[in-house]
Amino acid sequence: MSRGSLPQFDPGDRPAGERLPEATVSRLPVYLRVLAGMAERGVVTVSSDQLAAGAGVNSAKLRKDLSHLGSYGIRGVGYDVDYLIYQVSRALGLTQDWPVVIVGAGNLGRALANYGGFVTRGFRIAALLDSDPAIVGSRIGRVAVRHSDELEDLIVRHKVAIGVIATPGGAAQAVCDRLVAAGVTSILNFAPVVLNVAEGVDVRKVDLSIELQILAFHAQRRSAERNGPPSEDELRTVSEGAGLPSVPGGASRLSTAAAVPSAAEA
Amino acid sequence: MSRGSLPQFDPGDRPAGERLPEATVSRLPVYLRVLAGMAERGVVTVSSDQLAAGAGVNSAKLRKDLSHLGSYGIRGVGYDVDYLIYQVSRALGLTQDWPVVIVGAGNLGRALANYGGFVTRGFRIAALLDSDPAIVGSRIGRVAVRHSDELEDLIVRHKVAIGVIATPGGAAQAVCDRLVAAGVTSILNFAPVVLNVAEGVDVRKVDLSIELQILAFHAQRRSAERNGPPSEDELRTVSEGAGLPSVPGGASRLSTAAAVPSAAEA
DNA sequence: TAGATTGTTAATCGATTAACAATC
């Protein structure tokens, strides 16, 4: 790297060929969001401490994350907000436009199509699809609902690489298969099922029910800590009162289903 | 643990006081979902290999995860589906009912209120709130929209421990503060902002935009790998053609904003 | 220069996974 006069642009700043750790990739969008807010408020320079506080992470972690992109800070000063926005965007691949298809124009699909954050970051809804003839042709915001028969054609014509599945669980795998067959390699799945895909296809899952269950676990742990661990007596009372299932093979095996919370999908 | 005849219920099976690893907690709901599907199809027993395949994880990881709950499998046989459903539910705190408030009855809030997965797993919508008088009083599925003025009262009366924020970004922090002040300690945030909360409050974030950006990163990396690393010439052409920002302090600093993808929130 | 802040080191922690003894 040259000293003295700084180069206009030095690709060598970025560690060549080094891959970003997954944990870093998942935090970069958060940094980007905080940086965007700062840029809007006219902030020119930000220190790792400030940016880390805004993103809710440790400043050492933030510096480590950014160091994977290259050396874009200035010692004793901090980071230039605009420049860092650009570098983070570039690292994430957001300097290009990403056409996206959304499959499913139910409540969720409509919410997604109306979501402004979509367009603001290089994503563009190429199509919103549904199989219900009653809503095909209607408009959700700026987007017209197309029939899902057109899926393959639209993907090819618009060079869509990212698909969003917002269908009921039962339809998700079939939709996924069609997306992949048509050339989509990145899928965001809102349906409450585990999708099977071939090697090389990237699936991310957003699942309200799973998030709530994780929250419930922590809430339960906190309340257990507040009340202290249950005594032997409490455990016995609870296990009898609630009709806990026996271990497998025990006499009451078949009668336990009712005591188990229904875990059927909707 | 007793040998020979198995006890009806042995709390000692669960490693006492041992905390579940976070990574395990986040996978348990997935196992639960797969197990529920199997139970519905009448499957009685499942091996770690089968369950792992259904959940899309390594079977060693699955067994390790389950081992944190206790010894609920049978060597040479597998796991009893119903019994495992019960044990996983119990570990997650799903044997009790969790009343939830949803704040924001826009597109997303309505989608959430209509989401069937809510009720099927011990979660119950205690209230759906909005500040818009035009929709207060209307019904979304089975739930009536209440005015957000009632937030504190409803939380206390229904002993709500979990809050879901589905408001625009601008309102999210204020809503969060009110939820926490009223006693909510677990928050699921759909608004595209980083929430500031006191120690002891658990916030999880669901963010479409962030998920898409992570997908874009991988999509970009795959396409870069397909095309091979860019040559020196390509790098130079791209950097000039796209009008890359200079490093901070360079001559074109002020003119670079337009080249940077707009990252403003919607 | 003195003060501030980055980028990196190295220690530590937690998660993953193959392998296999235990045991049904």
Next chain:
DNA sequence: TAGATTGTTAATCGATTAACAATC
């Protein structure tokens, strides 16, 4: 018993973080 499968061990990998030299 023989075959199957769990639960655990231990090696490995990746992520986190405090500390600090480099340097603006």
